[in-house]
Amino acid sequence: MSRRTVLVTGAGRGVGRATVEEFLARGWNAVAGVRDIERARAEYAPHPQLSIVHLDVTDRAAIACGVAAAHDLAGGALDCLVNNAGYAVLGAAEEVDMDVVRQMFETNLFGAVEVTQAVLPSMRQARQGVVVNVSSIGAQVTNPLLGMYHGSKYAMCAWSEAMRVELRPFGIRIAMVEPGMIDTDFPSATKATGAMARGEGPYAELFADLRTGFRTWREQHPTSGADVAAIIVGVAEDSGAPFRVPAGQDAIAMAAARKRLSDEEFHDWLADFLGVRWE
DSSP states (O other): OOOOEEEESSTTSHHHHHHHHHHHHTTOEEEEEESOHHHHHHHSOOOTTEEEEEOOTTOHHHHHHHHHHHHHHHTSSOSEEEEOOOOOEEOOTTTOOHHHHHHHHIIIIIIHHHHHHHHHHHHHHHTOEEEEEEOOGGGTOOOTTOHHHHHHHHHHHHHHHHHHHHTGGGTEEEEEEEEOSOSSSGGGGOEEOGGGGGTOSTTHHHHHHHHHHHHHHHHHSOOOHHHHHHHHHHHHHOTTOOSEEEESHHHHHHHHHHHHSOHHHHHHHHHHHHTOOOO
């Protein structure tokens, strides 16, 4: 029996790297799509089933080359694509820098779409495959000052749900993994914009509360990149996995609260959860 092959985007660090390592541990061939290929080659442990390719999801030529390399390794259609590349933009709705927001959408949404478009024809012809989109519990709930980031994840959900129905006759599964707070270097990749980037402006106090709240959240609800990776690979291997899979007890609790409470009740619950006093 031939080994299954997966392509993981955003695999240079954090959840992406942990996901590649988990697939390898479970006997898959894994293609790690990264922007800095030399750094990735230095940091990944050598493995006979690992291939590292340059794949910037905002660069169409890089997508074509990276996916072609993955297809060569697989000897045809991929068994799984994990769209993991992404980052956050932080800013109040009033002043967030829209140029920076557009760049984020290019990675978080449009890049994932273009990579998926590159792998679907061969999956469709093979009549099998799974696409796992790494989203966020922020596709169900929205934290203050992160509305544009959450918007990219809500959009990913809408696109994923449409695909799930479109691709059913071809044997292709679509799933979304929705982590809560993850103990990785993701916060360092979050880009603050507007006056907030300078610690100024009318929302500076809210930003200070939110930073404290996020730190407490991370301490009280520890979920590692490896924890999320195990869930991603589990979804890839389980043909009966649901469409939306929360990752972490915090994500499970937030999703449950959102369903249980009215909008006003939930916003109060969220402010309390985050330790935000902003009225």
